[in-house]
Amino acid sequence: MRKYSRRFQQIVQKISKNKLYSPLEAIELLQVLSNVKFIETMEAHIVLGLDPKYADQQLRSTVILPKGTGKIVKVAVVTKGEKVSEAISAKADIVGSEDLIDQIFQGRLDFDKLIATPDVMPLIARLGRVLGPRGLMPSPKAGTVTNDLKRSVAEFKAGKLEYRVDRSGVLHVALGKLNFLSNDLYLNLISLQESVDKNRPSGSKGKYWKSVYLSSTMGPSIPIDINLLKNNGINY
Structure with missing residues (x-):
């Protein structure tokens, strides 16, 4: 069984169980809970209804994050x-x-x-x-x-990122530093969501978006209410 540090356990207790947070609420909570000695990165973990072993269900594309990543890219x-x-x-x-x-x-x-x-x-x-x-x-x-x-x-x-689903159909994308304005991180998240929808593979059937979690480098993950992401006409 995995063991967590006391710091991590104390943070987890501040996250409501069985609750789906709004994107902005989750971002702000991650910012408040961050208590390490470096600036953490916010990450999105998106479970999609894809099986990448099939060619027509592979997702690989790019997105330009409007507020950048906060990282110097070489x-x-x-x-x-x-x-x-x-x-x-x-x-x-x-x-x-x-x-x-x-x-x-x-x-x-x-x-x-x-x-x-x-x-x-x-x-x-x-x-x-x-x-x-x-x-x-x-x-x-x-x-x-x-x-x-x-x-x-x-x-x-300027912040263009390449993303792809892993073998289990999950996207892991870094969306910026936690010292960004919360609205800036939210805009980056929306840009990713729109890109993922736009590039939906032709072989995708049924429910495309299954779950979304936001986390920080050293922090716990927070579940997001998918329906509260910007609705661009896609039926989740």
Whole structure:
């Protein structure tokens, strides 16, 4: 049986059992309950009615959080030719061609996002075993395979996130720091909700949204009333 610290147990007691909180109420409660020595991140954990083992029930997309993530994102770009100078002018943190591919193959992973132009993807294929398990492999679906380097680098640095369901059909997404204004965190949550609805897989049948929980890095999870999320016409 898992053991929790006294601090954690005291926090849990302040959360009402068998209650579904409104999104904003849950956010504000997480902010009040946070009592660690660093600024925690707020996370959303969304259980969806998907079985990712089927190709038409996989969910992988991106969302631009309007208030950012509060995290400094280090972006690497693999490209060649004239696109190298474009990537540098776009303020990518790391830029290279075959040399950078070799460095990554040898273990260099000091970046949060890897963007590549289509012409170098055949060269990057050999990095699958290195990048794949870390979720860093460039993909057109994720917006990380593109010729528009200026836009892509700017978006990821501003708060664009890639998300995907895990093997059990659950999304885990960091939505910002707890020292954000509560309304700003709420706006980020709504943007995620709208994106998840917009990108509903074609094979999804029945109830799409099953449950939503908000939590902080070191805190407990708080159940959310799905119907109180912004209603955009989707029947939950």
